[in-house]
């Protein structure tokens with residue numbers, strides 16, 4: 001590239017980045033995938049480095065963090081600036097980072113680091129004076145952020161007052177830095193609720209967190225499942241630390257949630273190992289991350305290395321492969337679900353997203369399609385969170401050619417051709433024909449699925465074939481199939497037919513909760529089924545309960561109660577249940593059936609350390625044992641989890657060196673509740 005072109009490109013990149021900064025930081029409505037943004041920034045930084053002599057970089061977005069604050073909030077100036085992080089994308093980048101630091105510090109020995117997951121949320125600065133929370137702000141442009149104090153106060157896990165006690169210092173003033181986020185499950189729940197209530201869905205947990213934290217009315221914020229992890233301090237008075245790890249430990253003692261996956265990495269190889277491990281675990285974490293952060297542990301070395309432009313030299317954000325990607329929607333299809341709901345699904349050109357190939361995305365319902373203005377033929381940004389079906393984040397309208405086709409949910413069910421209706425108060429269209437083959441297929445597939453009756457060898461295609469051939473029309477019919485009938489189906493060998501009969505036989509004594517879940521009653525998921533089974537113990541008792549009995553149970557609302565009673569009062573459902581009983585299907589009562597799913601911690605070894613707030617050691621041990629796990633006094637290679645209360649002992653450091661999963665009290669509670 002010649003100089004003239006390069007300088008032009010720099011201008012172009014700067015204005016593009018400034019535009020995207022505004023979309024992301026101010027409007028919470030990004031137009032490009034994070035990875036694409038990172039690419040633009042990388043290119044700009046590289047060009048500015050090459051042509052440093054010919055340009056003024058002081059006003060470049062490469063020198064700034066985020067965007068200036070929105071006008072609607074009061075401005076809050078941080079005592080110490082909030083910096084951003086330099087990015088890396090691979091193991092090589094990590095090694096280069098370490099080499100660079102060794103070179104710059106003249107260090108001959110290795111450098112020790114602390115490694116942490118990089119949460120994808122909103123950075124905040126929390127100011128505490130004499131141990132009390134005073135104000136809190138977003139990062140803004142790094143110097144001045146938005147004062148969101150009242151909204152931050154709605155986050156339960158954030159301390160209003162620092163813990164005090166012997167050996168715990170309380171500084172006159174301290175800035176604590178952290179990331180406000182929404183976990184994946186709370187995010188899905190929030191979006192499900194918005195879908196039902198007809199509100200626009202949040203594109204991802206980060207946008208939901210940003211949008212919630214920047215509400216002018218903190219009553220709205222209070223209803224959003226915001227959470228926080230703290231990972232650094234800013235300005236602090238009359239208190240010194242020697243290492244970053246010591247800061248994290250102190251933050252914990254003060255009562256801040258600190259990510260339990262943070263750990264010491266004595267050498268760069270440990271950082272690489274951690275990077276690979278967290279990338280592998282990424283889909284199992286309860287929150288979204290986009291990489292890890294590597295920080296020099298020694299604060300003396302940190303200050304020696306210093307800061308350039310927008311980021312400290314002593315830290316690196318090492319990103320994972322993107323969970324967003326750009327592709328083209330070829331066709332929009334309609335699927336009929338178990339309860340008759342018509343869901344539009346996009347068929348797309350296959351793309352790699354977060355390590356898997358994706359070619360379908362849910363479009364939720366017609367309202368969502370209209371709101372996002374999605375058409376067949378559109379180029380779109382799609383995204384995957386955890387291991388769920390990907391979603392379309394947005395259409396890139398600049399790619400339109402004019403040949404895109406609008407889409408409307410058909411007036412008739414694509415499976416049975418009966419007229420579809422839209423119930424009042426619902427965003428979805430439904431096929432209400434109870435004999436609709438698509439619904440029956442979904443229903444039977446659900447009944448036999450792994451978490452329900454667990455009938456091995458009964459795939460979707462096979463179910464579809466049996467329904468199309470009118471061999472079965474409800475789940476109970478499965479138990480009346482003969483070897484001859486099954487073996488007569490297409491692509492069915494005698495051996496597989498025998499196996500299927502055997503798994504059907506095996507499935508006849510399910511735990512009560514599985515059985516309840518398998519029935520596919522509206523609003524009754526696994527969690528609800530568990531509560532009902534635990535409460536009623538037998539199916540009989542459950543079938544005889546009235547709406548009032550049900551609604552009185554903790555965790556069961558009036559809508560579930562209504563749906564349960566409605567289900568059991570319907571003659572066709574009673575008939576199917578009777579057919580199941582006649583075939584020898586008997587759900588085991590909740591207390592009798594100590595099956596493996598009732599003992600979720602079976603085979604897991606726990607070690608307890610420190611003081612727990614909500615349990616004595618004996619009580620915690622009893623709970624773990626009642627769920628099938630056991631507790632041992634010391635940490636060994638066989639330990640699966642260490643539960644760390646306040647002032648944990650040396651067991652915790654041992655667990656860290658052995659890479660054992662560490663749970664703080666809240667996480668332990670979540671685990672046992674789960």
Ligand code: IVH
Nearest residue numbers: 083084085116117118119123179231293312
């Ligand atoms: S440290 C000077 N640690 O990433 C270092 N940041 O791209 C300040 N982030 O603004 C940040 N997890 O919003 C740090 N464990 C972590 C982080 C983290 C997420 C975010 C934070 C920061 C951005 C930098």
